[in-house]
Amino acid sequence: MTNLNPKRLIAPLMLGMAMVLVGCQSMNSQPDASLYQQLGEREGIANVVEDLLYLIVEDDRINQQFKGMDVAQFHHNLTDQLCELSGGPCTYTGREMRELHSDMAITDTQFNALAENLILAMEQNDIPTGAQNRLIKRLLPLYPDIRNL
Ligand code: HEM
Known part of the structure; x- marks a missing residue:
């Protein structure tokens, strides 16, 4: 029979608890200054979103969906969202992702x-x-909400 000496269990147990604690720490959304800074902070992100808007307008795979939207609001809210997701000091105050995209029947291609x-x-x-x-990796968890899956 296996020798279940409690003293021998303490070390692995402590190690396990330490690993769980470290894991939890890396899972919480600690600001990641380096990604935010690499994106050029909020101003750099705002420039990216502006260029994204031009590309969306030119792209026949998706531009129909965006017809009639409030461009300034989209620009402001997506900039805040990417700023926050990249670890910057912003708070996304736009609409909830699933609800917002739910009627759009967005495909994988889109x-x-x-x-x-x-x-x-x-x-x-x-x-x-x-x-x-x-940044793309941080957006992927939004995929099921945006696709309404
Ligand atoms: C990673 C993917 C996506 C992200 C992070 C995202 C994020 C956002 C954000 C932050 C807004 C603004 C919310 C607000 O103003 O309250 C928005 C609006 C919008 N999104 Fe998305 N979106 C994504 C994909 C898509 C796709 C693939 C489509 C369609 C092809 C789409 C269509 C729209 C439209 C049409 C609006 C404007 C709705 C309106 O103002 O009435 N989105 N999205």
């Missing part, structure tokens, strides 16, 4: 088109590739 345009806009603003990827 979701990808928007992500592609965001990458292009970051490219146009000389954002380093690593920072581009990290």
